[in-house]
């Protein structure tokens with residue numbers, strides 16, 4: 207499998223899950239400013255022009271972070287990264303993947319910046335904060351009795367949620383009353399796979415982007 211990624215972007219979730227899964231994979235870095243990768247025009251690979259994209263073993267290109275996470279988890283089905291299809295735990299995890307994709311991920315994106323980028327002005331940061339805070343409060347409540355989103359062990363939605371807490375921190379938002387989310391973020395940073403991935407990706411692309 208080949209993951210097209212940009213440092214610190216939502217592709218980080220797929221990178222983490224690949225690393226946690228023990229599956230063999232390779233990485234292709236995408237320059238989101240120029241929409242290029244080591245072999246030229248990235249739009250020829252992914253017409254949506256964003257990351258993540260995952261090329262599977264048989265050459266199929268998957269896009270949409272939640273779908274890619276489900277694919278990785280299913281391919282590594284012995285690792286317990288997603289509950290068996292149609293079990294109640296599966297539906298619970300599927301709801302989390304969708305919730306993070308639509309209620310959190312998209313609301314972290316600046317409405318006043320071209321492309322799918324995090325906010326970079328004080329006004330847009332404030333707007334994004336107002337949008338994500340109530341949604342994060344819902345997650346905060348869910349983490350009251352447990353360290354992870356589903357059951358008591360790490361599953362695919364946790365990798366995605368970690369990207370959200372990572373962005374929350376990067377944007378300098380105060381965790382304040384979101385104590386469980388703060389603990390979740392700290393706890394996940396202790397995972398060796400996550401440490402390896404953060405080290406490998408390095409400085410987030412959005413901190414390098416200009417507009």
Ligand SMILES: N[C@@H](CCC(=O)N[C@@H](CS)C(=O)NCC(=O)O)C(=O)O
Pocket residue numbers: 215216217238255256257258269270271272307311320321322323
């Ligand atoms: N709907 C997509 C959104 C992916 C997305 O927003 N990717 C961002 C990085 S977090 C991106 O590549 N933005 C660059 C751009 O659109 O120009 C998904 O769920 O995977």
